[in-house]
Amino acid sequence: MTDRPKPVLLNADDVLIRIKTVGVCGSDIHYFTHGKIGTQVVEFPFAVGHECSGIIEEVGSAVTRVKPGDLIAVDPSVHCGTCDQCLAGRPHTCRKNRFLGCPGQLDGCLTEYIVMPEFTCFTLSPRFDATTAALIEPLTIGTYSVELAKTDFRNKTVGIFGSGPIGLSVLMVLKTMGASNILCFEPLEYRRKKASDLGASYVFNPFEVNPAMVTLELEPLLLDVVFDCSGEQRAIDDAVNLIKPGGKLILVGIPPDGKYLLNMDILRRNEISIHNVRRQNHCVEKSIGLVENGLPVEQMVTHHFAPEDTQKAFEIVSEYQNGVIKAMINFS
Numbered sequence: 001m002t003d004r005p006k007p008v009l010l011n012a013d014d015v016l017i018r019i020k021t022v023g024v025c026g027s028d029i030h031y032f033t034h035g036k037i038g039t040q041v042v043e044f045p046f047a048v049g050h051e052c053s054g055i056i057e058e059v060g061s062a063v064t065r066v067k068p069g070d071l072i073a074v075d076p077s078v079h080c081g082t083c084d085q086c087l088a089g090r091p092h093t094c095r096k097n098r099f100l101g102c103p104g105q106l107d108g109c110l111t112e113y114i115v116m117p118e119f120t121c122f123t124l125s126p127r128f129d130a131t132t133a134a135l136i137e138p139l140t141i142g143t144y145s146v147e148l149a150k151t152d153f154r155n156k157t158v159g160i161f162g163s164g165p166i167g168l169s170v171l172m173v174l175k176t177m178g179a180s181n182i183l184c185f186e187p188l189e190y191r192r193k194k195a196s197d198l199g200a201s202y203v204f205n206p207f208e209v210n211p212a213m214v215t216l217e218l219e220p221l222l223l224d225v226v227f228d229c230s231g232e233q234r235a236i237d238d239a240v241n242l243i244k245p246g247g248k249l250i251l252v253g254i255p256p257d258g259k260y261l262l263n264m265d266i267l268r269r270n271e272i273s274i275h276n277v278r279r280q281n282h283c284v285e286k287s288i289g290l291v292e293n294g295l296p297v298e299q300m301v302t303h304h305f306a307p308e309d310t311q312k313a314f315e316i317v318s319e320y321q322n323g324v325i326k327a328m329i330n331f332s
Contacts, residue, residue, distance in 0.1 A: 031046075076120070128247070
């Protein structure tokens, strides 16, 4: 815990946000346990955190969409708006992107106050509290992952590896899209139960069953789309055996070492498409709408912590203790 000066507005479109709730994300845990994600290496001390809600406290002279007192969800990605990627409708791969809690870019939101541009702020209806508002960011990843599959999921068969917050977000979004048969593979029993509660058709421990065998028994033609939300090599090895010819593998999870080995014999012969997911693109308002229409995103939350207990929160999440799925850190 450190004391820092309260940040100030520097630009006309800046807003000062008093942080209410921060979600502990898997990428935060990568930084906590490994000190890096791929080439993004932490130089300590560094504040992580990018899933947050807050109250607008002060606005710049050019701000028109939000006002002091508004509860907001925050898009942690700050794009330039002028590079080739932004102009192509891809602000999430902006050449000059700055992301909350990303080394070398922006300090994270595990702090009492942050300053962000107005365009990153989304006002919310009374349907939302601070916790639900902070969950919009991880939900956008699930929303975007499903969108990237470019599939009409009605009557389609789907697999998900990993039933943490992102896997559960993918599951909940798929349910709204009419997927008929969703198989979830998750080693932890309590997470399998949560996936079942949220609508998975079948849940399996991939360490206790052969994923290919159980899938063949249920779906002899195999699966249309598989989402890997675990970032584990073993899950990738299993996933490629579950996808029907012409199917799709959506890579959502982050591998700790920044790389996978892929079975190109199977992938090539079955002409399986692979699509990587880079955060989210234009899915914040879509995700807010899903929650407005009843998507139960708050059911992922299992733990709440005060800011002074952040170390304990990160240890519990990193070690999968006490039945944790989603841990939230709550500021006053």
